[in-house]
Amino acid sequence: MKFKLLIGMCVVAGALAPGLASATNGYLSHGYGVKAQGMAGVGIGLPQDALAAATNPAGMVLVGDRIDFGAVWFRPTRGAVVGGNDLSGNGVSDFLIPEFGYNRALNEWSSLGVSVYANGGMNTEYAASPFGSGKGGVDLAQLFIAPTYAIKFADKHALGISLNFAYQRFKADGLQGFAGMSSQPSKLTNNGYDSSTGWGVRIGWTGQLTPALTVGATWQSLTRMGKLDKYAGLFAEQGGFDIPANYGVGLSYRFNDETTLAADVQTIQYSGVASVSNPMISSSPLGSDDGPGFGWRDMTVLKLAVSHQYDSGLVLRAGYSHGRQPIPSNETQFNVLAPGAIEDHVTLGATWTLANKSELSVSYMHALKNTVTGSGATAGFNLHMYEDSLGIAYGWKL
Numbered sequence: 001m002k003f004k005l006l007i008g009m010c011v012v013a014g015a016l017a018p019g020l021a022s023a024t025n026g027y028l029s030h031g032y033g034v035k036a037q038g039m040a041g042v043g044i045g046l047p048q049d050a051l052a053a054a055t056n057p058a059g060m061v062l063v064g065d066r067i068d069f070g071a072v073w074f075r076p077t078r079g080a081v082v083g084g085n086d087l088s089g090n091g092v093s094d095f096l097i098p099e100f101g102y103n104r105a106l107n108e109w110s111s112l113g114v115s116v117y118a119n120g121g122m123n124t125e126y127a128a129s130p131f132g133s134g135k136g137g138v139d140l141a142q143l144f145i146a147p148t149y150a151i152k153f154a155d156k157h158a159l160g161i162s163l164n165f166a167y168q169r170f171k172a173d174g175l176q177g178f179a180g181m182s183s184q185p186s187k188l189t190n191n192g193y194d195s196s197t198g199w200g201v202r203i204g205w206t207g208q209l210t211p212a213l214t215v216g217a218t219w220q221s222l223t224r225m226g227k228l229d230k231y232a233g234l235f236a237e238q239g240g241f242d243i244p245a246n247y248g249v250g251l252s253y254r255f256n257d258e259t260t261l262a263a264d265v266q267t268i269q270y271s272g273v274a275s276v277s278n279p280m281i282s283s284s285p286l287g288s289d290d291g292p293g294f295g296w297r298d299m300t301v302l303k304l305a306v307s308h309q310y311d312s313g314l315v316l317r318a319g320y321s322h323g324r325q326p327i328p329s330n331e332t333q334f335n336v337l338a339p340g341a342i343e344d345h346v347t348l349g350a351t352w353t354l355a356n357k358s359e360l361s362v363s364y365m366h367a368l369k370n371t372v373t374g375s376g377a378t379a380g381f382n383l384h385m386y387e388d389s390l391g392i393a394y395g396w397k398l
Contacts, residue, residue, distance in 0.1 A: 038349015044250025050101025070393025136174025
């Protein structure tokens with residue numbers, strides 16, 4: 001019966017994948033799990049629920065037997081000014097992002113679980129395409145299902161590994177103006193949705209160095225995805241769109257019985273994905289191995305947070321993160337389609353322990369407005385974005 005419940009929750013979360021969108025740290029989420037999202041995404045050295053594997057799989061063996069599920073309402077406000085004209089009409093502005101986690105101890109020193117979460121995405125829809133006719137924009141959504149094994153050793157240390165099974169779907173409209181640059185113009189734009197799957201791994205470690213100090217480290221491999229064949233004339237490597245590797249370190253410090261301070265540093269390696277990192281100005285056509293891309297650089301994010309046990313039934317959280325956005329000022333033209341310009345997030349969160357010992361958690365995130373002003377060959381193409389999200393989750397120990 002419990003196995004059927006687990007499979008059912010995964011299926012429901014997967015079915016909601018078409019509604020996903022996220023564009024915070026580039027196009028990856030600022031955090032995974034409502035509790036972590038209330039702390040600016042901090043979690044490498046501070047596991048809190050069965051979504052821990054999305055940040056550091058070692059944390060799963062530390063959270064115990066539990067189920068967590070929730071949803072985040074996400075509202076990005078994004079746009080561009082092209083040649084002095086403010087492009088309005090960004091299509092869908094509200095997205096529902098599901099999450100689910102399950103973890104079970106195999107014995108006193110190991111656990112097996114699964115985390116289901118939105119890795120990230122990007123969505124724009126302009127009423128009048130700046131690059132062709134009709135509406136213009138893109139829609140990218142990515143979902144991870146991560147079965148995870150974790151083990152404790154030497155009493156105060158843990159290791160974990162997740163197999164990351166990924167699904168993504170994508171469409172582009174209104175890009176007819178780039179037909180002359182494409183190796184396959186029929187596979188450039190207005191072909192509806194295409195999807196692909198792939199897999200990678202995430203590994204992690206945590207260690208309690210003192211009674212108050214816990215540290216952690218994590219690394220996620222490049223997730224190699226199948227080709228988006230309908231867009232083989234748009235993305236480099238004949239429709240390639242892998243998910244970038246990332247790595248990070250974190251710590252949590254129990255200042256006293258009530259208050260914990262925590263911090264993470266994460267680096268996202270966008271440079272490892274040709275369709276994302278290749279520069280727009282290229283002698284090769286769109287869709288070729290060295291074809292034009294979005295010109296994104298790697299992004300390093302610093303996250304700082306605090307958690308405070310207000311009383312026996314209430315935990316309060318807050319956080320702040322900062323990272324230089326990945327779009328160079330001379331790459332803004334193509335990025336009208338993907339204005340991932342966010343640099344700063346502020347967050348709040350709380351968890352109530354209910355009478356039946358289950359937990360109700362909420363989080364709020366505001367990503368401060370940021371503008372990228374075009375320069376050089378892309379002068380006149382200016383991007384802007386700010387965001388809000390509100391999450392709610394319910395979890396309990398088994």
